[in-house]
Amino acid sequence: MATTSYIFNHTPSPFSILHKPLFSASFIPKSLSFSSSLSLKSSSSSSSSFVRSFATFTMGNTTVDSTMDAVQRRLMFEDECILVDESDNVVGHDSKYNCHLMDTINAGKALHRAFSVFLFNSKYELLLQQRSATKVTFPLVWTNTCCSHPLYRESELIQEDVLGVRNAAQRKLLDELGIKAEDVPVDQFTPLGRMLYKAPSDGKWGEHELDYLLFIVKDVTANPNPDEVADIKYVNREELKEICRKADAGEDGIKLSPWFRLVVDNFMYKWWDHVENGTLKEAVDMKTIHRLI
Secondary structure: OOOOOOOOOOOOOOOOOOOOOOEEOOOOOOOOOEEEEEEEEOOOOOOOEEEEEEEEEEEOOOOEEOOOOOHHHHHHOOOOEEEEEOOOOEEEEEHHHHHEEHHHOOOOOOOOEEEEEEOOOOOOOOEEEEEEOOOOOOOEEEEEOEEEEEOOOOOHHOHHHHHHHHHHHHHHHHHOOOHHHHHHHHHHHHEEEEEEEEOOOOOOOOEEEEEEEEEOOOOOOOOOOOOOOEEEEEHHHHHHHHHHHHHHOOOOOOHHHHHHHHHHHHHHHHHHHHHOOOOOOHHHOOOEEEEOO
């Protein structure tokens, strides 16, 4: 058995303008250290297989599984989420990494602001995305058009007219789906409501979010970022109901994100009526925080 130490290099994706490598062989911060092992096994058939243990590295005082996708790892540490209380008052900020650890969630220290975009085309079909296989939470599940977080930065902390959240939604539609900012002007997002929910993803990761629900009706051209999105599709009401039925029955491997399912079960179809009737403003209720825990 041979043991070695090694350093991972990140190969930039086609979206390198948006995603810069977290580290490279030429620059290793002093706070960043690596450990790994590589073992060689020989079988009776003279074939060999390499078995790599889980490699770990530390950033500051945090030990991280280096098998995490490089892009997702960068976002986990660069993105600072907005911590809020259950009344949506800002109480601080923390890394995306810490905010999605179940240990932090269970300690009551991870509630953060989020948003979910529901984009309809002029035929009133809803654009869905399947999250990429490399996503840390809920990989390969189907969900609404775009789901993410406003960050702890001036432009996304603006509370007047929910402008900070709208700015974040516009930013992430470009990042995840390649939808240009001019195609989704911030003043055309309609914030319909807020919901508070908590959902585990696996034993380590989960969500605890105060989620802003934004609707928009626009014909757009999407160019999905493979680091974020595995697939997209437009669906009408009946097609969405069939997707939900299959998810409930465990058919075709279809899974839905918990936040999307909460919206579907509690609000979706009555709000869809307003989309088709051009009366979305009548559905707005930003005073209530729906506690769906």
